[in-house]
Amino acid sequence: MNKKMNLLSFCPLSLILITIFCLINPAFSRGGEYTFDIPGRRLLDDYPDKPSIDLTRGYMSNADLENAIMAFGERCSNISRVYSIGRSVNGFPLWVIEISDNPGREEPEPAFKFIGNVHGDEPVGRELLIRLANWLCDNHVTDPLAKLIVKNVHLHLLPSMNPDGYALRKRGNAKNVDLNRDFPDQFFAMNDLEDIRQPETKAIMRWSQRIQFTASASLHGGALVANYPWDGTQNKKREYYASPDDEAFRLLASVYSHSHYNMSMSKDFPGGITNGAAWYPIYGGMQDWNYIHAGCFELTLEISDNKWPNATELSTIWEYNRMSMLNVVATTVKTGVHGRIFSSDTGRPLPASIKIKGINQTVNAGRLFADYHRLLLPGVKYQVTASTPGYKSKTTTIFLEEEATTADFILEPETTNVGQILDTGCHCSGNNRNRLEVGDILAHPQMEVSLVVVVALAFILLLYRRKLCFSLPKHRQIAGSKRPTVV
Known part of the structure; x- marks a missing residue:
């Protein structure tokens, strides 16, 4: 009898829990699984749903990716250069492709960066960035949008931020750290010690401090939405938490969403965009750090419902995202x-x-x-x-x-106001009169002639400045x- 009563009392509770679970939005891909506590820096478990060998067939290996980057650099050397911003835990170079009509030369132009494969089990971004580079190379002479980007933007593409995680077929890097939790956070003291940050994180931070990026975007998988700051909240609650540039971020996210084949038609996210904290708060994310510390407007783009779709779908996903990627880069030139x-x-x-x-x-x-x-x-x-x-x-x-x-x-x-003490800048006088009152200077009789000279010199200086302007x-x-x- 007691066993029956326990079973009966358990059933309603089970039904309630199942109902709550079903109501939760299943698209919890941005930066990690949904957690109700503060998701700080932590080691990740190996997930049982790692992609099988068959599922990875048709994707580039790290060696394939490196060869594709080098081949692109040789084929399109007139508008590109290839460089590395550092190495992963296991020593794989973090290769970047820069595309510009003057690659490697600083110019008074906006800079934009795309980062793919932040999470090892989200490889679509690395494939799309190689396709984007080759498309720009093939079309920058004839296509107006490609021409605008190459001539007026310095575009930097990092196809894989996490090559070790990709090779291991898991989310975190070689040390099982989620790289989108490894940046210093504005609300909570985490990842503040440089020594404990991952080499991939350090490389991104140094890169962003060396090059002044106007805007950027990281490519993820597991949902279809353009996410913008803030990603976290001060009170740890899941709610809309606007950044100072909320309107500009909504514009940038909407450009991507509405240029996409079907992102703006999302039933889960109105207009295909979302504030990160309103979706679910995360801490130690790359997006917020870029905006706060590097002055860079960064989006987190979920570009595929499936984290690791069959390779045969990559061409379709590329076509769905191509105009979005081009338009979000061009926005840094065409507005503001x-x-x-x-x-x-x-x-x-x-x-x-x-x-x-x-x-x-x-x-x-x-x-x-x-x-x-x-x-x-x-x-x-x-x-x-x-x-x-x-x-x-x-x-x-x-x-x-x-x-x-x-x-x-x-x-x-x-300039110093008249009547204040002026420093002549000369400290060689024998009588130590290195500081003179302006009123004392004007009291000398010889100043009557000198004033005429000063006025004439001032007039000449004014003409010179007008010419200079x-x-x-x-x-x-x-x-x-x-x-x-x-x-």
Whole structure:
């Protein structure tokens, strides 16, 4: 009798648990299985559903991938270069293909990166990135979109961030670490010690600090959606958690989704896009780190419902994603505000930062050309401010239409007000009078003649500066943008 009662009391509980489980969205692929606690850095178990040998047939091995990258580099050397950003745990090079009309040479242009195979058991991205590289090589002369990207963007493709995980047919790297949990997190103290980060993670961080990427995307599998920040929440709850550039991120994600064959028609995700934390929060993810620490607008793209589809489906998946991949790269050129920042006294590029009123996120200009590329939502009026220590900030108002706007800034050095103590910079005087009051200088009778000379020199200097402003180093105008304005 007691056994029957226990069984009867267990059945309703089982039914409730089964019902709850069925209601949970099954598309839990982004960065890992869904967890209700804080999914920090941890070792992963070997999953029983690793792909079989038959399922991997038709996919490139790591050696095949390396050969394909090198072959591409030789075939398309006029618009590309191949380089490595580091090595995996097992020593496999993390090969990158850069595509540009001037590969390897820094230019005042936006840079975009694609990263595939973050998780070893999600190999579709590595296949698509090789196809993307070859398509651009074959079409950059005749196709307008391919031509725009090659001429106006430095595109970097990392087909496999996790070659060891791919070789082992499992999600984590060779040390069983989920690489999309291995980055420093903004909400919780994890992965803050550099020594314990994985070599693949360190390579991405160094890469992002060396090259100033405007935007990027990582390619995953197991769902069909474009995911954008934030990925985590401060209170650990599953809820919409917007970043300062939420509108721009929604735009970027929508460009990908609506260019896709059927992503925007998703029944699980309205419009085929989702805020990461609203889907399910993760911590230590690459996406949020890129935006916070590198100023890079990154998306996490789920490009295939099946993590490891049959290789015969790759051509179809490529066709479904091709225009999305091209359009999301082109967005960094075709929208937003772009420009360069100069010093008024030297005319040289001045590395500074760009702030948008009402958006708590700073974008830094490049170190060599002081160029900036700021993604913003079209159809909105913005106040744009350029600033750097030692110079007066300047602000301009722009109305951003569908096409990009170019706004260059000329910043003037900060000057000392009349009446303050001026340092002459000379410390060789025998009477130690190295600091003079401006009022004392003007009190001398000889200054009557000197003032005339000063006024004349000032007038000549003004004419020189006006000439300088119109002879500043020119840079390529962003394709599709309006005529540049100088502030």
